[in-house]
Amino acid sequence: MAEEDxxxxxxxxxxxxxxxxxxxxxxxxxxxxxQMSASADVLAASSTEVDISSIKPGQAxxxxxxxxxxxxxxxxxxxxxxxxxxxxATLRDPQTLGERTKEGKENWLxxxxxxxxxxxxxxxxxEGEAKGEFGGYFCPCHGSSYDTAARIRKGPAPKNLEVPEYxxxxxxxxxxx
Amino acid sequence: MSFPWANEYQPSHPFMKWMDEKxxxxxxxxxxxxxxxPVPRNLNYFWNFGFLALICLVIQxxxxxxxxxxxxxxxxxxxxxVEMTVRDVNWGWxxxxxHANGASAFFVVIYIHIFRGxxxxxxxxxxxxxxxLGVVIFLLMMATAFMGYVLPWGQMSFWGAKVITGxxxxxxxxGEPLQQWLLGxxxxxxxxxxxxxxxxxxxxxxxxxxxxxxxxxxxIPGSSNPTGVEVKSESxxxxxxxxxxxKDGWAVGAFGFLFCMMLFFFPNALGHPDNYIxxxxxxxxxxxxxxxxFWPFYAVLRAFTQDFFFIPAKLMGVLAMFGxxxxxxxxxxxDKSPVRSGSYRPTYKKFFWFGLIPAMLVLFYCGGAPxxxxxxxxxxxxxxxxxxxxxxxxxxxxxxxKPLPLPYSITEAVLGKDEAAQLAPTAR
Numbered sequence: 001m002a003e004e005d006x007x008x009x010x011x012x013x014x015x016x017x018x019x020x021x022x023x024x025x026x027x028x029x030x031x032x033x034x035q036m037s038a039s040a041d042v043l044a045a046s047s048t049e050v051d052i053s054s055i056k057p058g059q060a061x062x063x064x065x066x067x068x069x070x071x072x073x074x075x076x077x078x079x080x081x082x083x084x085x086x087x088x089a090t091l092r093d094p095q096t097l098g099e100r101t102k103e104g105k106e107n108w109l110x111x112x113x114x115x116x117x118x119x120x121x122x123x124x125x126x127e128g129e130a131k132g133e134f135g136g137y138f139c140p141c142h143g144s145s146y147d148t149a150a151r152i153r154k155g156p157a158p159k160n161l162e163v164p165e166y167x168x169x170x171x172x173x174x175x176x177x
Numbered sequence: 178m179s180f181p182w183a184n185e186y187q188p189s190h191p192f193m194k195w196m197d198e199k200x201x202x203x204x205x206x207x208x209x210x211x212x213x214x215p216v217p218r219n220l221n222y223f224w225n226f227g228f229l230a231l232i233c234l235v236i237q238x239x240x241x242x243x244x245x246x247x248x249x250x251x252x253x254x255x256x257x258x259v260e261m262t263v264r265d266v267n268w269g270w271x272x273x274x275x276h277a278n279g280a281s282a283f284f285v286v287i288y289i290h291i292f293r294g295x296x297x298x299x300x301x302x303x304x305x306x307x308x309x310l311g312v313v314i315f316l317l318m319m320a321t322a323f324m325g326y327v328l329p330w331g332q333m334s335f336w337g338a339k340v341i342t343g344x345x346x347x348x349x350x351x352g353e354p355l356q357q358w359l360l361g362x363x364x365x366x367x368x369x370x371x372x373x374x375x376x377x378x379x380x381x382x383x384x385x386x387x388x389x390x391x392x393x394x395x396x397i398p399g400s401s402n403p404t405g406v407e408v409k410s411e412s413x414x415x416x417x418x419x420x421x422x423x424k425d426g427w428a429v430g431a432f433g434f435l436f437c438m439m440l441f442f443f444p445n446a447l448g449h450p451d452n453y454i455x456x457x458x459x460x461x462x463x464x465x466x467x468x469x470x471f472w473p474f475y476a477v478l479r480a481f482t483q484d485f486f487f488i489p490a491k492l493m494g495v496l497a498m499f500g501x502x503x504x505x506x507x508x509x510x511x512d513k514s515p516v517r518s519g520s521y522r523p524t525y526k527k528f529f530w531f532g533l534i535p536a537m538l539v540l541f542y543c544g545g546a547p548x549x550x551x552x553x554x555x556x557x558x559x560x561x562x563x564x565x566x567x568x569x570x571x572x573x574x575x576x577x578x579k580p581l582p583l584p585y586s587i588t589e590a591v592l593g594k595d596e597a598a599q600l601a602p603t604a605r
Contacts, residue, residue: 033358036372042362062459066363069459092484117491118343119364120336121461141340141465142479143548156482158347158489 047177049169052108060125062113065164065176069113071125071137071150072174079148080106082135086147093160097149100163110174111150111161115139122146122161137161180399182411184212209396215414216421217402219591223297224400225428226290232429233283234388238381240276241325248328250374252367255330256455274444280322281447282436284470287315296529298405298517303398305509310391312505314384319471319502321380324373326468327365331452336465338365338373344478347492364458404590405517406583412598413587464547472544473537477501477563479548480556497560504567511567514575516583524578528570536562 050063052072060073075083083097101109113121117139123129124137124146132138132145134153139146144155151160166176186207188194197204207213247262247269249255262269291311294300300308327338342359346352361368399408408414415421439446447469451462467475481494488496504511519526539559546552584590588598 036361037358038360038362039368042366042368064459067366067458068364118340119346120340120465121459123461140461140463141336141548143482143553156479156490156494158491 053172071113073109075107083149116159117157211418212416214417223293228425229286236279243272259329296519299401306394324377332454333452335456347495473540476540476544476556477560480560516580521581
């Protein structure tokens with residue numbers, strides 16, 4: 001590098017050294033940040049099979065998926081009618097019951113039991129628990145009420161209870177995940 | 178830096194002279210908390226709380242290191258190791274309850290320390306940096322206390338961790354991946370417990386570092402005082418040692434008395450019974466509340482139940498909760514009044530005692546109450562007032578208020594006239 005370019009040898013070394021240090025810095029930060037993400041054993045948390053044969057209409061159970069609760073609920077015809085009576089377009093997170101269940105199995109409402117506000121487990125799946133004013137689930141932490149399609153109707157939660165990926169392995173067994 | 182009349186460190190023993198040349202640590206101590214640091218002579222008891230906060234930090238670090246010797250950060254045994262520390266370890270009960278109640282004591286002391294700053298305008302120039310570092314210390318304390326509360330892995334620990342990390346999921350787009358990154362999983366589990374333990378051990382030492390900066394920044398202009406009038410001459414000050422060492426010592430005695438009363442007679446009064454139930458990810462306690470020192474901010478979080486234009490209610494609540502503390506960073510510039518002390522600001526004083534303090538108390542009360550009416554409405558009104566105090570009332574009041582006449586000097590404020598001063602005998 002000639003002096004007449006206005007670029008001195010020192011300038012080049014300076015820029016090269018600082019750039020190399022910057023790249024090295026990023027290289028060090030990547031593993032340090034990434035190690036905090038979910039590890040392989042956590043991600044391998046698999047799928048869960050749930051036997052639903054003993055759940056009567058109007059009843060619900062709590063299953064475990066990825067160490068979090070899943071609500072499996074057998075809706076009564078009245079609850080299905082209540083859910084369908086609402087104009088989905090007016091809801092905070094517009095979805096119909098049909099979109100949240102499998103075709104032909106509209107009575108099986110399968111959702112995560114994790115409130116979309118801050119992650120509490122809503123009440124309503126267990127026997128005798130408060131179901132809130134819309135007859136679905138009620139989160140005691142900050143008062144979110146879900147309806148019989150587990151859609152958010154009142155309170156601070158922004159979204160409906162999440163429907164996990166699942167399929168019916170048979171008429172009585174659901175495979176979640 | 179100090180006032181020109183500050184006593185100078187003059188070691189007499191040959192070893193201390195030798196030391197002073199090689200590593201002038203004794204000189205630093207002498208100039209920081211010894212006879213070499215002149216302090217306004219009129220400090221009232223509210224000025225003891227900085228020293229008390231330091232004592233609390235020491236209590237927490239000492240008892241915390243002991244607790245860590247008996248604790249195992251594993252979800253299978255964490256709850257049991259804490260209980261075994263209390264029941265089986267020699268003096269373990271003392272260490273555990275001193276650590277748990279020490280956290281509460283630390284927050285009592287720090288809240289008084291912060292509100293002292295609010296009332297007497299300690300945040301104003303030339304002490305803005307002292308204030309900003311103080312807010313940083315408070316945020317670090319909150320993070321440390323939160324992670325510490327998770328470690329016993331009881332029901333409140335678990336659900337507190339879930340709710341607080343759930344706050345981050347409110348952030349648009351990156352929220353959920355961020356929450357999973359923080360927890361190292363989909364819900365609080367072993368990965369989260371371990372990293373919380375690691376950070377809970379680390380952060381107190383970060384706090385020690387920021388405390389050193391806080392005191393360093395304080396010692397450049399020197400302490401503020403109840404009149405808010407700056408030090409003018411030597412008669413306005415007394416040396417830190419022996420005068421304020423003695424007074425702080427008295428305060429430590431009084432504090433120790435109250436602390437021991439809590440520790441020995443009401444060790445669980447400030448805790449929550451649900452945290453004696455081991456963590457259960459399948460069942461949320463009917464009434465999740467954080468520790469009492471987070472209640473005012475938790476109430477702000479819950480005050481937002483409606484979407485605000487395009488911002489979801491959840492995100493609004495989270496922003497407001499962090500905003501409730503972040504607004505303190507702007508305090509030195511929101512309050513434009515040249516008069517520091519609330520004692521000479523009749524209008525500000527009214528808004529302080531009848532506005533800010535009641536609003537904080539309402540938020541405090543509602544934060545511990547269930548998420549139902551009338552508490553939601555009360556938190557909404559109080560949160561609205563809280564923000565109005567800082568963002569509207571303070572700037573307006575500081576512009577239109579007519580302050581009371583200030584004394585000429587600290588000496589005059591204490592003795593009636595400036596010439597009546599007698600210099601404090603030094604303890605050389």
